[in-house]
Amino acid sequence: MGNSSVRGEGAPARAADGVAGGGPAAPASASAAAADGPGPRRGKRRILRWVASTLAFLILATGAAGYLYYRHLNGSIQTDLLNLGDNKLGGSKPNAFGQTPLNILILGSDARNDAENQALGGARDTFDGPPLADVQMLLHLSADRSNISVVSMPRDTMIMMPKCTEPNGKVHPASKGLVQTNESLSRGGPGCTVAAWQELTKIPIDHFMMIDFKGVVTMADAIGGVPVCVQQNVHSRTKDGKGSGLKLPAGTSTIQGEQALQWLRTRYGFEDGTDLGRTHAQHMYMNSMAREFRKNAKLSNPVKLNSLAQAAIKAMVVDPGLNKIDKLYDLSVELKKVPTGRITMTTMPWVYSTREEGRVEPKPGEAEDVFRMIREDIPLDGKGPEHPAPAASGSPATPGGPAAAGSAAPSQPAAPQAAAPSRIAVAVRNATGGKDGAQPRVKNRSNEVVQLLVAKGFTKAAADTQAGAEDTTVVRFSSSDQAANAAALASALGLPSSAVEKTDGISGIVLFVGRDWRTGDAPTPPPPAPTKAPDSARPLNGDNDKECMAVQPGFTW
Template identity: 80%
Template sequence: MRGEGAPAQPGEISGGGSGASGAVPPPREGSGGGVPKRRGRRRVLRWVSSVLSFLILATAAGGYLYYRHLNGSIKTDVLNLGENKLGGSKPNAFGQTPLNILLIGSDARDDAANQALGGAKDTFDGPPLADVQMLLHLSADRSNMSVVSMPRDTMLMMPKCTEPGGKVHQASKGLVQTNESLGRGGPGCTVAAWTELTRIPIDHFMMIDFKGVVTMADAIGGVPVCVQQNVESRTRDGKGSGLKLPAGTSTIQGEQALQWLRTRYGFEDGTDLGRTHAQHMYMNSMAREFRKNAKLSNPVKLNSLAQAAIKAMVVDPGLNKIDKLYDLSMELKKVPTGRITMTTMPWVYSTREEGRVEPKPVEAEALFRMVREDIALDGKGSGTPNPDGTPASPAASTAPAAPSQPAADPAAPPAKIAVSVRNATGGKDGAQVRVKGRADEVAAILVGKGFTKAQSTQQTGAEDATVVRFSTPGQAGDAAAVATALGLPATAVEKSDEVTGIVLFVGKDWRSGNAPTPPPPAPTKAPDSARPLNGDDDKECMAVQPGFTW
């Protein structure tokens, strides 16, 4: 593990990591300030850009030149370098659109500041690792927010990633540690890996490095954290974050905040899974502090926050303007801290890679499904009930930060839709042998439903769930018609650069019969194995690992 300047030890697990710090908390309420009509671009620039733990609330009365200066300072990178592009979050029945933002903490040691903070001289100028990966899901009705962390030592099959310059990183033939995705072309490959694993459409990403964390923490001010005993994160051979705190509650900021977010040795069992829990506690505490404190009205302070935020982050092109970040901040601001739920992807120790973890069957997918289907992880449902106990009527959300949805593509008559059918019944893990002749059988089912141009192919695939992929926007309606005819959900239709035309992949869920096995009812609350932590929980206090007290 590189999070604290030391390689992973046999049997250790890592899961949050060096860049943990990457997270920025949701905005606080009551930021105030109207905008005079005649001021134009000289309006107050007030925005909150969230990587959930660090609230960035910035108001800078500047002018057109200052506005341009801030916009020109925003660093961007490609959103998705993979072949599987789900097309952004889809509106619900009320026209409201959820938002999914991948928060990435990079352990890059590519300059003097990051090298001084990150340590581990043997990694200087090496490929960066995505040591913190958190998916922030903002519900369509803006009533709740969910965060799912993935342990950085999670072993996955990496997708093919193509850099803008044409360099290709081929799909892995075996398991690869998830944090290596960042070195396969940048944050766009980390997004692609999440998309491939979870089938959750990711709308944006935000990435931060070591020095960005310290800069942001200094600009924001202190946040209270708690440890059950005196703690010092330092081993006899010099490993550890260097964090030293007395028992009870302390207020930390700057480099000490980075130490807290990076601490593995000294927390709980000394693994990165404990570190992830500490990160969640910090993020929730930060959100509570900004919600309860008075308004930030000092323009110098707010200006420093704005500049610190911009210098600290790399974002996708969809967030490349101050206005876009401001609009996003206003959406995040709508969620009360009591409806924020922090979780960690359910995991099991890998039997194939010692000391590493893999997604826990059933429970990890249940958590991903809740995010895909916009189900609140806290079990409280959507919206706030009316005083008489009846469900609240959802108000249409206007989230400018969400990608616009194209108009529905009308479908051609079934007899004119060409469909290739591939046998993918072995599943992604290859644990089962593909059912012989299954592509032929399903192609015949399609022909019987009027899709007379459906044909099986010798090409195969590996899918847990049956999916219909199409290659061009003009085929979206036709692909949806195929899915509807087979009783597949809308989420089973995906745009992909890896296919030509419309291709039906018959997955492990449809090894026999005339229709895929319907999924079980969706869960209504995050599984306990995800270790859910509510944003209003101010009683959490980190357990200290034996041998790291003073």
């Protein structure tokens, strides 16, 4: 998948053993020759890409880095806008106990924006090319801080791109067809990748962290080694010289530096030679690294910590909500509360695309199951939530909200109260045909729903002359002072909180009547939410230190 024979030389493509976002590839027998061939975005530039993502997770998930309080690093933090799309979901919402989950999108960019990145990345023919988001991982911290779920999206996933508007006013129109997900970064920056995730998953994303190449080699060495395991002797090298070069004996080895980079970029030699195996190896490495930090606190040298901190901060771009060292530190403290045994690494369930050869698309049903579990704060490990403490006890929240562990939570302003239904103006838009247009819109449906709303007291409801296309009924509002009224409307209709979205492209409050409400007095309720990630997501528990990579036939020694 992603070879130049499929998409052409200028396409965002997979290198067979280059570091990528963990997406699957076509079977080695079908794509090996093309996938490792020379061409754009090949070779050394992929070595560090996923390691950068690993670093971001490390900084967040371990909380071992007290060095984040070095105030002089504040001036080095680079920021970019959180969301460049029109669909603003309004951030994660608190649960009944006043506790708020966190969703953080971790991105690895292959940008060559300075000499250091060019030297590390190589591939001179792509120095002036647009950056690609070749690593995309959504980290979900539960509202009660009992568990972390991570979902990787294959970088060759084909999706519909949303409209993205850059700060300078340049508009990237919504795509009319499928586009490879890693192209989102070139449509204005990380804020467009965030917008694409929200459009696809309906998961509100609170923050992003994007990492480039700089400083990664130093950090890989400073970690001091991470245990990994292979079932047989492995050497990732084909007869014609392709592969990462990783060579390890059977059993457990502690790797660091260049060997760690080789492990993370290995495709040929692991499992069936596809990116699915590479993703599994990367997840194993991340979990093992988190265990090592928790167990041994390897980063105890202040000089080393300072050096690592400077390299990490200079290599990161974050959203404005994480633009201070103390905010990053507070976030790491929150994530450290989760034991490794409640960290679950997964890959978005996928299927090979029938519309774009060699690419993948979200697996119908099961990908949405994973997204829904994240939206509804259901742990992917199937263990269920802990019993949360009431908000009055000082439950943690987002950086900038209640204080981190060990300090009292400041008093919070009372939530805005909704107006009486008779004072809430609602435009009702017919969107009953669904997004794929497979069914015609139900004639006169807007007027029928208006009558239902009037009967519920929403006497200012009126049919909108514009139409829409939605699979599920959704309430959208244009300004923050309308949030409480929009939520009250959704509650009156029995809609979940996830059906309420802040959006720039409308005026006032608009009820989009989706395909789930073609008839009757209320939308068709969704089926019960799953309680555990499907096997197709390949969940890996953070405490699993027995996992050992299978070796691809022909790559042993």
